[in-house]
Amino acid sequence: xxxFIKLPLFLGGVCLFFGTALAAVYxxxxxxxxxxxxxxxxxxxxxxxxxxxxxxxKEVTYDFASNGYTNITGLVEVPHGSASSYVYSLTTDNxxxxxxxxxxxxxxxxxxxxxYSMITNNNSGYAxxxxxxxxxxxxxxxxxxxxxxPAYAGATKTKNAMKKAVDQALAHYKTLGGxx
Amino acid sequence: xxxxxxxxxxVNPLIRxxxxxxxxxxxxxxxxxxxxxxxxxxxxVAVIMVLFFTNTFISLIRKWVPNEVRIPVFIVIIASFVTxxxxxxxxxxxxxxxxxxxxxxxxxxxxxxxGRAEAFASKNGVVDSMLDGxxxxxxxxxxxxxxxxxRELLGTGGFTIRNPFNNELLFSFLPFAEYKMxxxxxxxxxxxxxxLILGVFYxxxxxxDEHKKEKAKKEAALKKEAENGAPVKEVK
Numbered sequence: 001x002x003x004f005i006k007l008p009l010f011l012g013g014v015c016l017f018f019g020t021a022l023a024a025v026y027x028x029x030x031x032x033x034x035x036x037x038x039x040x041x042x043x044x045x046x047x048x049x050x051x052x053x054x055x056x057x058k059e060v061t062y063d064f065a066s067n068g069y070t071n072i073t074g075l076v077e078v079p080h081g082s083a084s085s086y087v088y089s090l091t092t093d094n095x096x097x098x099x100x101x102x103x104x105x106x107x108x109x110x111x112x113x114x115x116y117s118m119i120t121n122n123n124s125g126y127a128x129x130x131x132x133x134x135x136x137x138x139x140x141x142x143x144x145x146x147x148x149x150p151a152y153a154g155a156t157k158t159k160n161a162m163k164k165a166v167d168q169a170l171a172h173y174k175t176l177g178g179x180x
Numbered sequence: 181x182x183x184x185x186x187x188x189x190x191v192n193p194l195i196r197x198x199x200x201x202x203x204x205x206x207x208x209x210x211x212x213x214x215x216x217x218x219x220x221x222x223x224x225v226a227v228i229m230v231l232f233f234t235n236t237f238i239s240l241i242r243k244w245v246p247n248e249v250r251i252p253v254f255i256v257i258i259a260s261f262v263t264x265x266x267x268x269x270x271x272x273x274x275x276x277x278x279x280x281x282x283x284x285x286x287x288x289x290x291x292x293x294x295g296r297a298e299a300f301a302s303k304n305g306v307v308d309s310m311l312d313g314x315x316x317x318x319x320x321x322x323x324x325x326x327x328x329x330x331r332e333l334l335g336t337g338g339f340t341i342r343n344p345f346n347n348e349l350l351f352s353f354l355p356f357a358e359y360k361m362x363x364x365x366x367x368x369x370x371x372x373x374x375x376l377i378l379g380v381f382y383x384x385x386x387x388x389d390e391h392k393k394e395k396a397k398k399e400a401a402l403k404k405e406a407e408n409g410a411p412v413k414e415v416k
Binding site: 006010014022025026028030032036040 | 244245246248249252253256257260263264267268270271272274
């Protein structure tokens with residue numbers, strides 16, 4: 001048989017065989033990996049609130065990007081104690097070379113911001129000023145979207161990017177029938 | 181003791197032809213992940229699995245692999261087994277997998293694996309290739325453990341062993357925590373410690389070689405003496 005046919009055929013056959021084997025291993029492992037990731041995510045929510053009811057965490061499916069909420073990357077409802085909160089995963093636009101990802105919780109009934117946790121900070125500028133979760137949360141607790149957003153000297157671009165993301169979360173909360 | 185045949189195939193790569201300490205191959209993960217015994221053990225087991233299965237499979241199909249495409253075929257086989265090991269580690273040892281990070285997929289480009297596939301498995305039988313894979317892998321594990329032992333001891337002041345399946349703390353012994361030297365868990369410390377270990381290892385090898393030479397000389401002298409029937413000057 002011509003080498004130009006034989007060699008690719010052999011290589012193709014090897015790829016097909018191993019592709020099938022990989023698919024089989026993937027099918028076995030993927031549910032376990034997903035379960036592990038869910039446990040990890042739930043652990044992250046336990047940092048936000050005391051007494052999180054892990055089994056009650058519900059993911060809210062919504063096409064954020066198509067509806068103009070470009071900074072929202074995810075939303076879950078987290079029951080904790082006798083209350084429940086919506087936790088938004090937010091990523092800022094690019095304020096000064098790098099984005100900031102953080103979680104923001106809004107109380108389901110009162111519409112007040114009740115939790116904040118920075119996840120990643122790839123920003124080389126002033127986003128580090130929002131890294132202290134406790135300080136930032138204490139300032140954000142009084143923020144309603146109408147009043148002044150917590151600001152730090154020299155961090156105007158970062159503040160604006162953070163504000164835009166938080167405003168989107170508050171605006172989306174209203175569409176869920178909230179009071180904010 | 182001289183080891184021949186299958187036993188030699190398994191035993192030689194452990195120390196005498198150790199891929200890390202003698203051939204200095206596949207150094208990248210060794211320097212990168214040996215910050216703790218846990219990581220070293222995880223990486224070592226992953227490499228053993230990949231080496232064992234790739235060697236076995238390549239040896240099985242070696243007679244049918246056309247020479248022109250043998251390297252791409254080996255790479256496909258190695259990459260597939262590495263991906264399988266990566267899936268399994270992410271599923272069953274998630275914390276260890278996240279701790280090893282990029283070094284797991286990078287096993288694909290580890291020259292030990294391709295080296296053994298090309299130099300040994302593609303030319304030898306299945307059993308020999310399996311033994312070679314196991315021996316080389318265990319040799320890699322031994323080197324990683326030696327390096328991790330000293331780096332963790334000096335860098336953290338002791339040892340912390342966790343269950344790789346659920347990350348539970350099994351054992352923590354930190355008697356020198358106050359005197360720890362964190363440089364040893366950083367990359368610069370990895371080079372320093374590896375250099376020291378290599379130095380000691382080469383000293384031991386040189387001493388053993390000297391001892392062997394001396395022994396051989398003595399045996400030759402005794403043989404000559406027996407042949408001539410006359411006493412020969414003692415060889416120092």
